[in-house]
Amino acid sequence: MADTAESGNPEGRMAHLEKRGEFLARALHDHWAMVCRILAHLLGDGDEAQDVALEIFRRLDHRRPPEHLQAYLRRAAVNAGLNALRAQQRRRRYEQEAGRIVLQAGCAADPAIHVERAEQVIQVRRVLAAMRPRSARILILRHTGLSYDEIARALGVSPSSVGTLLARAEAAFAKRYRAEEES
Amino acid sequence: MTPHVPDGDLRAMMDGALEPSREREAAAHVEACHRCSARASRIAARAQRTTEAMGALTATEPALTMGTGAAAEVILREERNMEHYHPVRRPALVSAVIVVAMGLLLAIPPVRTLAGQFLSLFRVQTLAVVEMESAAIPSAAEIEAFIPELDRIFEDDVTMTMEGHSRAVSPEEATAHAGYDVRLPSGDAPTALRLSPLVRLSLTIDLERIRGLVRELGYDSGALPETLDGQVVEVTVYPMVTAEYGACGPEGEGDGCITFAQMPAPDVYVPDELDLEELGGVYLQMLGMSARSARELAERTDWFTTLMLPMPQGSVLGVETVTVDGIEGVLIQPGVTYSPEEYLILWVRDGMTYALRGYGDPTPALMLMATL
Numbered sequence: 001m002a003d004t005a006e007s008g009n010p011e012g013r014m015a016h017l018e019k020r021g022e023f024l025a026r027a028l029h030d031h032w033a034m035v036c037r038i039l040a041h042l043l044g045d046g047d048e049a050q051d052v053a054l055e056i057f058r059r060l061d062h063r064r065p066p067e068h069l070q071a072y073l074r075r076a077a078v079n080a081g082l083n084a085l086r087a088q089q090r091r092r093r094y095e096q097e098a099g100r101i102v103l104q105a106g107c108a109a110d111p112a113i114h115v116e117r118a119e120q121v122i123q124v125r126r127v128l129a130a131m132r133p134r135s136a137r138i139l140i141l142r143h144t145g146l147s148y149d150e151i152a153r154a155l156g157v158s159p160s161s162v163g164t165l166l167a168r169a170e171a172a173f174a175k176r177y178r179a180e181e182e183s
Numbered sequence: 184m185t186p187h188v189p190d191g192d193l194r195a196m197m198d199g200a201l202e203p204s205r206e207r208e209a210a211a212h213v214e215a216c217h218r219c220s221a222r223a224s225r226i227a228a229r230a231q232r233t234t235e236a237m238g239a240l241t242a243t244e245p246a247l248t249m250g251t252g253a254a255a256e257v258i259l260r261e262e263r264n265m266e267h268y269h270p271v272r273r274p275a276l277v278s279a280v281i282v283v284a285m286g287l288l289l290a291i292p293p294v295r296t297l298a299g300q301f302l303s304l305f306r307v308q309t310l311a312v313v314e315m316e317s318a319a320i321p322s323a324a325e326i327e328a329f330i331p332e333l334d335r336i337f338e339d340d341v342t343m344t345m346e347g348h349s350r351a352v353s354p355e356e357a358t359a360h361a362g363y364d365v366r367l368p369s370g371d372a373p374t375a376l377r378l379s380p381l382v383r384l385s386l387t388i389d390l391e392r393i394r395g396l397v398r399e400l401g402y403d404s405g406a407l408p409e410t411l412d413g414q415v416v417e418v419t420v421y422p423m424v425t426a427e428y429g430a431c432g433p434e435g436e437g438d439g440c441i442t443f444a445q446m447p448a449p450d451v452y453v454p455d456e457l458d459l460e461e462l463g464g465v466y467l468q469m470l471g472m473s474a475r476s477a478r479e480l481a482e483r484t485d486w487f488t489t490l491m492l493p494m495p496q497g498s499v500l501g502v503e504t505v506t507v508d509g510i511e512g513v514l515i516q517p518g519v520t521y522s523p524e525e526y527l528i529l530w531v532r533d534g535m536t537y538a539l540r541g542y543g544d545p546t547p548a549l550m551l552m553a554t555l
Contacts, residue, residue, distance in 0.1 A: 021259055028251035036247045046245035058258050120239045143237040148200040163200065164191025167226055170233045177236055
């Protein structure tokens with residue numbers, strides 16, 4: 001990347017790191033909690049969520065910041081989270097994860113309820129990981145509590161198409177979720 | 184009667200997200216129309232089921248312990264450790280790297296998209312060999328001519344971050360630090376085992392420079408789309424574990440020396456603007472195909488899964504399919520211009536890429552892999 005920072009000039013490099021630090025501090029202050037929260041719910045693991053969030057902020061280039069930083073970060077969080085979910089699925093870690101979720105659920109009056117909830121979480125994650133990314137993205141954003149306008153901005157689509165995309169995504173989700181329940 | 188209400192409007196109506204006038208019109212229609220009313224009920228039921236299921240994700244709050252200060256510190260520390268990449272000044276190697284790198288860019292995985300709308304993740308899944316016409320191989324003079332330009336590209340447009348350095352490890356350390364389950368033959372212990380670090384490369388495309396480079400090599404640069412300019416290509420090369428068996432020299436050479444390497448397929452993030460079929464055609468033309476044949480093969484090729492390995496015609500003793508590690512691999516025996524007896528076996532299994540290198544008869548190496 002063309003910048004004095006990487007060209008070996010120590011003063012340029014310091015100035016670059018300082019500017020980079022200021023930009024990062026602002027972006028992290030405004031959006032770190034939001035990105036971590038999206039990822040934590042999606043992945044069910046705070047440490048992994050923070051690792052993925054770090055990667056997202058690392059990729060932020062202060063020389064060419066996205067026009068709508070919040071929308072960009074929401075989209076990046078959902079995409080990176082979905083990717084991490086697929087990686088989890090590849091490693092066949094869902095079964096192990098069930099045990100961890102049960103432990104996280106804590107003082108269960110009826111352990112059977114918590115096992116059932118853990119299984120439901122696993123099924124939801126499996127369905128999201130298997131769905132077309134475009135559909136999974138809109139479901140996650142909607143269930144993060146975003147309005148149609150905010151979803152449209154995050155996905156770069158027109159607000160009037162959000163209803164259509166959401167209806168399609170829910171139909172696809174319902175179909176796969178039913179298949180998961182039956183399998 | 185007004186036209187039927189589309190699914191999207193029915194769904195938006197449930198969330199109160201329609202324009203007031205449109206909502207009144209749609210609601211009046213649904214009330215009078217059995218078909219739309221039934222559809223609205225089905226859509227509402229699906230939305231309800233989805234909301235309930237997705238609600239399970241937010242039922243627990245995983246602990247988040249890292250604050251913004253710590254996050255900034257981690258990212259900036261990593262950037263302070265950033266190292267420069269210096270290209271190796273070996274013309275044949277440089278040319279091979281460029282051709283293979285283009286192939287890597289064209290090896291696409293099926294469904295994964297990442298990091299925003301503008302980036303896609305590409306991943307090698309299978310290997311294919313394509314013969315490269317001798318005339319298509321740039322001459323030594325042509326390669327020498329573009330090295331200064333290549334240097335400038337690497338200096339200005341490419342950054343590389345390495346997490347640590349290559350080092351000797353025990354089998355236990357290899358698995359602990361590689362980030363994946365390291366597979367080694369169960370028979371003989373390796374005479375040497377090394378772990379290379381994770382490497383991140385980031386290339387900001389300067390279209391004029393890349394076009395100049397392609398022209399310098401004697402190829403048509405017109406097919407590289409304008410939209411590529413300024414885009415960022417990111418490559419993550421995961422830690423590689425290299426095991427040596429037998430008596431090996433410092434470069435893994437020597438009769439009876441077998442080198443076995445493994446690493447996850449690299450992640451390559453490229454701009455969505457890339458027209459892969461078109462680029463695949465350019466790549467095949469670079470390998471010496473006529474424009475028409477290149478276009479036909481590019482259309483037939485599943486660029487989503489295939490890494491094309493270019494093999495210069497006439498300089499190859501043999502390229503054949505072999506069974507290794509329970510699947511099909513590619514056995515390449517380069518010709519007299521390099522090491523006459525050297526062979527290379529490549530295969531991809533479960534997202535991991537494996538390479539086996541040795542000298543002479545590959546049978547002992549294949550037997551070694553039978554105990555993997």
